[in-house]
Amino acid sequence: MSILIDGLQYNNWSEQVFREMRAGGVDAVHVTIVYHEDFDETIENICAWNRRFAEFSDLIMHAKTAEDVLTAKAAGKTAIIYGFQNCSPVEDNIDLVQVLHDLGIRFMQLTYNNQSLLATGCYESSDSGLTRMGKQVVQEMNRVGMVVDMSHSAERSTLEAIEYSSRPIAITHANPHNWYPALRNKSDTVLKALAESGGILGFSMYPHHLAGKSNCTLESFCQMIADTADLMGINHIGLGSDLCQNQPDSVVEWMRNGTWTKDRDFGEGSASNAGFPMQPNWFKDNRDFHFIRDGLASVGMNQIEIDQVMGDNWLRFFRDSFEPVN
């Protein structure tokens, strides 16, 4: 089938954004609802989403299963799937994993950029892999049906998560390091291990992850996807745009600094370029996915392959990942 799924967005949510999702034919989006929040703050964010589902019930609905995504599509709505970019909502309490799954959380990064209680983030100078609690929590996520996401994790931690997790994991938003050597992009070693274990990579359109950054061409991006299909296999790739639409620069500053430092950290930016980067001209918002579809055809992918990248692979992954183990 032809379904359009984006593996990660963190927009300043509004009617405008939801209407653009519908205009762009976006069937489902994994939305980030946490960067640094603890459990109580996460509940506040869930409450805010519940108010949005009520207010914009003609445009969006909360999805906890692959079946819910199909229900949304049939009703002409965009399915919203919750995820965390950090393990902060679990605090130091493994029992919160099940509680959070009950509330609909389907993806959780074991780390944002820094060391967490579970694993090491990609900005640390040294990576000690999965911690004692990390191994426990991965087991528990496997049990309840919450996907391990290593998008912002360091290499050894990522490889250990792939190895240790009994269910396939995801890297929801990143690109190959061999195409553009950003700290956040992933080595061939990671990408191959991810694919061999049945996992999935979502390609990021966030400019700091793109060759040429904001000036990256659609052709370069689509050729990279075709090349990665050769490396990983066509079943193990999708989109994960990392779209951060309409966010003020204070948000990216908060993403980077949270409350962990008294210095100012610039993450993938710099003192002279501290804000959100400009999107490439072929992906400004949810109405632009058709450019990618066309671009993939231009680099020689066939219709079935394009459908897989645009959403079919994510749908299969959701079906295999979101339910508890029997």
Next chain:
Amino acid sequence: MSILIDGLQYNNWSEQVFREMRAGGVDAVHVTIVYHEDFDETIENICAWNRRFAEFSDLIMHAKTAEDVLTAKAAGKTAIIYGFQNCSPVEDNIDLVQVLHDLGIRFMQLTYNNQSLLATGCYESSDSGLTRMGKQVVQEMNRVGMVVDMSHSAERSTLEAIEYSSRPIAITHANPHNWYPALRNKSDTVLKALAESGGILGFSMYPHHLAGKSNCTLESFCQMIADTADLMGINHIGLGSDLCQNQPDSVVEWMRNGTWTKDRDFGEGSASNAGFPMQPNWFKDNRDFHFIRDGLASVGMNQIEIDQVMGDNWLRFFRDSFEPVN
């Protein structure tokens, strides 16, 4: 002067324990008020201590400075100094360090046994040293006057904390690994680096850290102290009994497992020996410090050296450590 200071206790606090402190002539004790608690739970523990200070105002008082310790001694009371065995009360918010110092916290371990947001604990299989947040928090602790305690930390993290901290650090409760190779005991490398940086080691009387465990002899313990004085210098050692008096075994199970695991962790114990170990017969409670004083004389230490070990070194360390940097 002759002052008796214990560098760590975590008893089931009661009038009995406080009266034994007075009977034993104990002038000051660094008490653990946190193992796994977050900020809000820490406040509850502080409130419980405030109630104790009111109820037992003839026996104990809260001390925030070395001067307070002398005030308590002059009044015939035992000074109580707060410390944490984990960084959990700081959560992910560096600004809480100053708030907690204002509330009287004077020691904080960067880790308990596991990986924390700041550093690696001694039970992890891999040690990545101080994290990005760890370096920030050590700087902040240095600024406000909160002592970095690495008693439960792994070797590389400990060495990095000694190196990175601009003020001397403490290992409040551990023994030399060369005397008894417990995982928690410290290598000569760590002990020498600690001493060279002006830091201090508190000798533990917790049986899992003793050669011969519960059957350790007073003579062996005191000879180990004399030998460590030779290694580190007489200025850098004191007592840190780790006395956990009157605690039910459920407490040691909580110390080890907190809420981080669904399996059962036995820490320094084992499935067949899961509870608190029996104290050696020469140190059962706060009335027994005189045995150690006599034991140190028996292994050839002079009166000045004995006074240093029994409390003078801790008093000097408190004086140098508890106030903010100008």
